[in-house]
Amino acid sequence: MPVEDATLKRGFQIKDRRFTNGDGKPFSIRTFLIINRRSASEGGAIQIGNPRIQKGGAGRGTTYILGSAMRDLRPRLATLISVSLNPAAVAAVALIATSDCSVWDGRRGFLIALGPGVPVLLAVLLRATGRVPGLFIPRSRDRILPLVVASISCGVSGGLLLAAEGPTVPVVLLFSFSVLALTMAFVAVFWMASLHAAGAAASAAAVAHTFPGLGPVLLAGVCLIGWSRLETRAHTLPQVIAGIGFGGLLFLATSRFLTRIL
Numbered sequence: 001m002p003v004e005d006a007t008l009k010r011g012f013q014i015k016d017r018r019f020t021n022g023d024g025k026p027f028s029i030r031t032f033l034i035i036n037r038r039s040a041s042e043g044g045a046i047q048i049g050n051p052r053i054q055k056g057g058a059g060r061g062t063t064y065i066l067g068s069a070m071r072d073l074r075p076r077l078a079t080l081i082s083v084s085l086n087p088a089a090v091a092a093v094a095l096i097a098t099s100d101c102s103v104w105d106g107r108r109g110f111l112i113a114l115g116p117g118v119p120v121l122l123a124v125l126l127r128a129t130g131r132v133p134g135l136f137i138p139r140s141r142d143r144i145l146p147l148v149v150a151s152i153s154c155g156v157s158g159g160l161l162l163a164a165e166g167p168t169v170p171v172v173l174l175f176s177f178s179v180l181a182l183t184m185a186f187v188a189v190f191w192m193a194s195l196h197a198a199g200a201a202a203s204a205a206a207v208a209h210t211f212p213g214l215g216p217v218l219l220a221g222v223c224l225i226g227w228s229r230l231e232t233r234a235h236t237l238p239q240v241i242a243g244i245g246f247g248g249l250l251f252l253a254t255s256r257f258l259t260r261i262l
Contacts (some may be wrong), residue, residue: 013253047231058165078231086136087199091116093176098169098210108166115157115174119150138234140192147185147195154178162262173206176254180247187246194235194243200225201247210253 117192123146126132137143158174180198189195204218226240235243 002185008094008147064071065123074231078228081224081228082136082196082232082234084219085196085200085228086118087195088116090200090203090225091173093156094206095170095173097207098167098173100167108161108164109122109163111157111164111166111172114160115177118153119146122146122149131249136196138236138251140188143192143195144185147181147188149177151181151185152207168262169206169210172255172258173251175258176202176206176251179254180250183250187242191234194226194229194240196229197222197226197240199242201244202251202258203247205248205251 045152084112092113095115099108099112120205123132123135123137126137126142126146127135131141132142137146154174157180158178160170161174162171177199184193184195184198200222202220208215208218226244229240230237
């Protein structure tokens with residue numbers, strides 16, 4: 001049986017395990033246990049280098065525990081993805097990517113920014129006044145008003161952009177966001193689908209419609225955003241899947257409908 005010595009230093013628990021090799025010479029393996037506020041867990045070990053013979057015939061091998069560090073990195077990475085690839089940011093990127101920059105002017109740029117911009121300002125205002133606990137509004141019932149406002153702003157933005165003879169795909173995408181936000185508002189009365197996943201799926205469908213070769217990359221991006229919502233425990237798997245389904249299908253349905261009437 002190995003003998004263990006443990007000390008606590010700077011958030012790391014150091015363990016020395018002493019063994020005897022086949023030649024009867026003792027050696028020890030040092031492991032590091034990462035301590036954080038939520039848990040203290042030891043992951044898999046990776047031994048680097050060969051044991052070195054020291055005075056007295058003892059060999060020492062150094063083992064670095066990386067598993068717990070990776071487990072600590074995952075929620076941070078998921079939070080970074082969730083914050084940076086939020087619905088408004090993804091929508092803005094998709095609207096710009098699908099626009100014909102050669103016909104851009106100040107008015108069309110303003111109309112494109114108006115759709116996702118208004119609900120963002122409302123979310124900031126609600127957070128600043130303490131009416132919601134976070135910018136992403138974790139409680140389902142608190143999402144209804146911002147989603148209704150988003151539906152109106154995206155619908156108005158799409159209509160004005162259509163009247164200004166703006167690019168077709170952003171017009172379709174803005175109307176899709178309008179229908180999607182209204183649908184999510186009704187769903188929020190009794191359930192909470194992932195708005196991150198829905199917005200990402202609608203945006204990815206629009207960009208893939210314009211650049212078909214990017215389809216696999218966009219699909220991977222949608223899955224990455226869905227994973228971030230699961231990893232941060234903001235949503236369950238059914239909520240993420242429902243969001244992806246709502247976003248992708250509503251864009252396709254809106255696109256087909258508008259293509260027939262325009």
